[in-house]
Amino acid sequence: MRINFVLPLLMRVPVGGFRVVFQYANYFASQGHRVTIIYPRRCVEDPSLSGIVKDALWPTRKRLTAGPLMPWFDFHENVRQKLVAYPDAGSVPDADATIATGWSTAKPVSELPASKGRPFYLIQHYEIWAGKKEDVDASWLLPLKKIVIAQWLIDVGHEIGATDMTHIPNGLDFSAFKLTKPVEGRKMTIVTLNHHEPFKGVPVAIEVLKNYHEIHPEVPIKMFGTMPKGSEIPDWIEYYQNPEQKVLVEDIYNGNSVYLGASRQEGWGLPPAEAMACGCTFVGTDIGGFREFAIDGENALLNPVDDVGGMVSSLRALTQDDQLRCRLATAAERSIRQFTWDRAGSAFLACLD
Incomplete structure (x- = not known):
């Protein structure tokens, strides 16, 4: 098959949702399909003269001045990448399937002619943080076959009135995200993600860590993210800015014993899932995007959203009971391995056929 993915924009720093698309692209290409990833300058029409000029110059300027399109991801040799001004009939290649x-x-893909293939919509979040609610809801109601990564998003779709939805959980690359240091014997250390989006709950995570640090100042705490370390992050937190994947796997995930995630909402939480695959015990919030792979008391410790005291208590419990930490981490590493890209990719391909 010829398969197109239409991304919302060109983003050269690591983004979880983009990584999911790229993993699907690589899997499809490995199965012999021809895949094109399309990065538009814009997804709304701009008929102005300045817009037309910018459209004409943008692809060439980006390629000449910015280096590799996605320097943080290794693509299969049969995955093609294309810069376009706007994803319309003239810029999107003919295909058997085109995926928003x-x-x-979603709207540009829904308006493409039949020569671009059957239209699909990969839904990874309820994106009212990125667009107006009425616009996001309208995208779910378009006549597109929807691949939805989490059950809570299926539930949102039902509330909106969306139809033709299939639940396919994400996969993980276990050739990269794997256990390299034994769970047993790891010292108590905590790591968490820094992110600018409010739904990630970073201010809550910092408050949890401050409260915990007052009780256990001896425990090392680390943080990572694509952005620089801000003044809101205490000096006693070691910070990794935009770490390479090797550093992420070896030093951040395998190099720590507990991953803290205080998100208020997630589509499907990639970082905690990756950390679990690398032997971290997950302390997080009881939200739909985490419940896809985390079960309180079985392979993680989950708390209500914004429950600072509850998360501090969970961290203290792991500090005081290493057997509990090891039991949860071992169960997490085993249970997370069901989420393979072979499983997700074959299910997605079955929908495309």
Whole structure:
């Protein structure tokens, strides 16, 4: 098959939702399909003269001045990448299937002619943080076959009135995200993600860590993210800015014993899932995007959203009971391995056929 993915924009720093698309692209290509990833300058029409000029110059300027399109990801040799001004009939290649990957791409994909293939919509979040609610809801109601990564998003779709939805959980690359240091014997250390989006709950995570640090100042705490370390992050937190995947796997995930995630909402939480695959015990919030792979008391410790005291208590419990930490981490590493890209990719391909 010829398969197109339409991304919302070009993003050169690591983004979880983009990584999911790229993993699907690589899997499809490994199965002999021809895949094109399309990065538009915009997903809304701009008929102005300045817009037309910018459209004409943008692809060439980006390629000449910015280096590799996605320097943080290794693509299969049969995955093609294309810069376009706007994803319309003239810029999107003919295909058997074209897949929208965000709310802003859904309408352009729905308007493509039949020569671009059957239209699909990969839904990874309820993106009202990225667009107006009425626009996001409208994208879910378009006549597109929807691949939805989490059950809570299926539930949102039902509330909106969306139809033709299939639940396919994400996969993980276990050739990269794997256990390299034994769970037993790891010292108590905590790591968490820094992110600018409010739904990630970073201010809550910092408050949890401050409260915990007052009780256990001896426990090392680390943080990582694509952005620089801000003044809101205490000096006693070691920070990794935009770490390479090797550093992420070896030093951040395998190099720590507990991953803290205080998100208020997630589509399907990739970082905690990756950390679990690398032997971290997960302390997080009881939200739909985490419940896809985390079960309180079985392979994680989950708390209500914004429950600072509850998360501090969970961290203290792991500090005081290493057997509990090891039991949860071992169960997590085993249970997370069901989420393979072979499983997700074959299910997605079955929908495309």
